[in-house]
Amino acid sequence: MSSLTAPTEVFAAETDGRCAVVFLARLRHLEGPSVRRRHGERVAEQLDRMADAGWSLSVDHVFGGDNAPTGYASGFAHDVDVVGAFEAPNAAEALEGTVALEDAGWAALARTEWLLGVREFAPTPAEHGDRPWGFVALWQWNDAWQAASADEVRAYDADCDVAFRHDLDAGARIAGRHRLDWASRWHHVGIWETPTFAMLDRAMRDHERVADFAFTTSRHYVGRRAPLVDLLVEGHHA
16 A cells, blocks of 8 residues: 655654554443453453553553553543554554454443554654653545645645644654554544643644645544553543
8 A cells, every 4th residue: 555645854654564553432331330340450451462462552662662551531622531542563463453352341341433554654753751641633635635736745744844843842752653544534643742731732733833734634632641441440540
C-alpha cells in the first residue's frame, strides 16, 4: 500500500509494519465493583501476554520507555470515557489482539470503537520527561486536498511542519503517524503527549494559524494519562 503523503522534515517514512490499535471506549456500569475487578484482572493478564509478544501498550514505550498499559481519561470533555492506543508488531496480530482483549473481559467493561492502522511515519525524536496529557487526532483528507496540485500539497506540508516543529520545541512528542483508511473512514491517526493542557491548547492555535485544517476533516480527543485497567474498572486512576 503506497503512502498517501510524502515524508517531511519532521516526519520520516517508516515501513516496519507495526500497527496502531486505537481505542475509543465508553464504560459500561451494569455490574458491581467486584465483578468489574475480576474482568479487569483478566484484561490485565491478556495485556501481559501482549507485552511478552512485542506489543507497545503505552506511548511511552514507543519512545523506549515503560510499557505499563496506559490510556487517557477523556470523559470530562468527550462522549467517550477512555481513549488511547497500543502498537502491535503487525496488522494480523493487531486484529487478533483486539479480539483477545474483548474476550478476556474488555467487552464487559466498555463498548469500544477499535481503529487499526499500519505505521507510515516514524515517531519524532523526544527527550524523556513527564507528559501526562494525551491528544489523539483522527483525520481524513477533504475534497480541497484531493483537488490540490503537487506544489500546493508540498507548500501545505511545509507550513504544517512549522507548527509541528513548534510542538516539539515546546515539549510535545508525537508517536509518528499511522494509516487507517484500509479499515476506516479516517485516513490517519496521530498521537501527541504534552507536559500541560495549556501547551496543547497553544499548539492547536498554532496549527489553526498555519491553516493545518484547511485540507482535512478532523476529530480530536484529549485526556489525562492513567493506568489503563484502573480507567476501565474504576473510571479513573484508583
